[in-house]
Amino acid sequence: MSDPILSDGFTDVPHGKIVCVVTNLEMWARPDMTVLPAPPGVRLRHVSDPDPDWYRVLFRRVGENWLWHDRLECDDVGLAQIIADPAVAVYAVEIEGVDQGLLELDFREADTCEIAYFGIAAPLSGQGIGRWLMSEAIDRAWAKPIRRFWVHTCTLDDPSAVRFYMRNGFVPFRMQIEMTDDPRLKGILSPDAAPFVPRV
Known part of the structure; x- marks a missing residue:
């Protein structure tokens, strides 16, 4: 087993950077579950040829408070090379005619599906929409001939994310440290995004 890259103790983070702990989770068999009915006024729409501008608006709506930035x-x-790939399935959670959630399933690796993005707009949390969306994600992923379904989340996401994935059958298998430029300082996201993450 190789030595860890970081030694025990504190490590200074350079100015302008953000750091998070990433948890990778996976499942190797379809769980015994029933797909939940959609909440009233909610539907999941497959977007077969996503427009990049439409995608960015929804991506920001769902992920800005969690500092989602790479696709921006x-x-x-x-x-377009990513989201229009036939092996990538993009879904919008439509609530009373407005796109308020994003599910992206990536089948580009053989026998594997990754939840690339999963989330709903912050004002809608706590209404059971996330549980329903996860049941749809599991059903749609295992409808394909895959052997492994996986996802990663991090400490910039909702604090309950790891528990949520584990309750739905995922098992942690790896942890990582990720450091990147703060997208708020680069002007990619609003300076007011994710106020729980200090800007240094």
Whole structure:
């Protein structure tokens, strides 16, 4: 087993950077579960050829408070290469005619599906929409001939995210440290995004 890259104790984070702990989780068999009915006024819509501008608006609506930023840094060509790939399935959670949630399933690795993005707009949390969306994600992923279904989350996400994934059948298998430029300081996200994460 190789030595850890970081030694025990504190490590200074350079100015302008943010750091999080990433938890990777997986499942190797479809769990015994029933797909939940959609809450009233809610539906999941497959977007077969996502427009990059539409995608960015929804991505920001769902993820800005959690500092989602990588897709916002892609140009139109780079973003389209991902979200228009036939092996990537993009879904919008439509609530009373407005797109308020995002599910993205990535089948580009053989025999595998990754939840690339999963979330709903913050004002809608606590209404059971997330549990329903996860049941849809599990059902749609295992409807394909996969052997492994996985996801990663981090300490910038909702604090209950790891427990949520574990309750739905995922098992942690790896932890990582990720450091990146603070997207608020780069102007990619609002300076007021994720006030729980200090800007240094």
